[in-house]
Amino acid sequence: MKKKLLNADYIVVFFVSLFVIIQELFLTRILNLKAWNHLVYTVIPFAILGYGIGANAYLILKERIHQFQKRNVIGMNLLCISFFSLFTAASLVYLPLRIEYVLNIFTNVKAISMLLLAYAIFMLPFMSIGFLVVYLFSNDPEGSPRLYFFDLLGAGVGAALFFPFINHFAVFHSLIFFALAGLLLSLCYFFPGHRLKAAAVVVILLFLSLRFIPEPRNYTIDKSKGWEWIPGYFSKDQYAQVTSRWHSLGRTDIYRITDEESRDYLYQNSPGTFLINVLPRPEFAYISTNYLSGTPVYNL
Numbered sequence: 001m002k003k004k005l006l007n008a009d010y011i012v013v014f015f016v017s018l019f020v021i022i023q024e025l026f027l028t029r030i031l032n033l034k035a036w037n038h039l040v041y042t043v044i045p046f047a048i049l050g051y052g053i054g055a056n057a058y059l060i061l062k063e064r065i066h067q068f069q070k071r072n073v074i075g076m077n078l079l080c081i082s083f084f085s086l087f088t089a090a091s092l093v094y095l096p097l098r099i100e101y102v103l104n105i106f107t108n109v110k111a112i113s114m115l116l117l118a119y120a121i122f123m124l125p126f127m128s129i130g131f132l133v134v135y136l137f138s139n140d141p142e143g144s145p146r147l148y149f150f151d152l153l154g155a156g157v158g159a160a161l162f163f164p165f166i167n168h169f170a171v172f173h174s175l176i177f178f179a180l181a182g183l184l185l186s187l188c189y190f191f192p193g194h195r196l197k198a199a200a201v202v203v204i205l206l207f208l209s210l211r212f213i214p215e216p217r218n219y220t221i222d223k224s225k226g227w228e229w230i231p232g233y234f235s236k237d238q239y240a241q242v243t244s245r246w247h248s249l250g251r252t253d254i255y256r257i258t259d260e261e262s263r264d265y266l267y268q269n270s271p272g273t274f275l276i277n278v279l280p281r282p283e284f285a286y287i288s289t290n291y292l293s294g295t296p297v298y299n300l
Helices: 002-034 037-060 070-094 098-104 109-139 141-169 171-188 192-212 260-269
Strands: 239-247 250-257 283-289 290-296
Touching: 002 037, 002 109, 002 141, 002 171, 002 250, 037 109, 070 109, 070 171, 070 239, 098 109, 109 141, 109 250, 141 171, 171 192, 192 239, 250 260
Parallel strands: none
Antiparallel strands: 239 250, 250 283, 283 290
């Protein structure tokens, strides 16, 4: 029986390590789309801070935690990780994050408040992860080398899976997939005698999520990124969105500028970008990744 529990612990450590790398990488893509690249570098430090808070919470509450059955502690933490991962991603999509908040953090109450809110939301899944990892290692000190092996293995697999998942399922649907995988593990711990039923429920939830929950498109973008955030600087009757696609470097959007006055305005105010020796000026579509470094494609 003990061997079976230890094997289950290895699976949990593997999954949690896989999930945490996936979560960090997807959060970097979300922040890279929403704001300047500078904010991306907050992902790792605040993830580590979340680990530390969760780990210390376990150490402080260790005696109380051990009053509960091990499977319930693991199941509850997996449930929290699954829920908080989706809550964090969904919140960051619409939460305004601006580089000016970082620049004015010591002089502006709103800047401090918004950053504290964002960082608190950001750390939630990592706190549960830190708690669970330290709990598992503390309960099996002799098995630490094997647990650490599965920890590293999960992290490596998670880094590799990031590429096919973001290319084929975008950001939010990928996180839904891994959150539901965590939910399945959680249900297996809560209801060990009903694993097939739990798997069936999770498969149905996955199908419904992919079918009826659309990938978020209207992110709240830092307006200081400039006019290349087409939806933020032009009205809907001035452009038409051709496509929007996530990939490992971020999200590439293509907008066809349908309004002639808008095209003339861009020609006159960005001569280097739109320099073309053709009259009359042709219609064009504009391609940008993360609303930066764009280029026009002309209809010749």
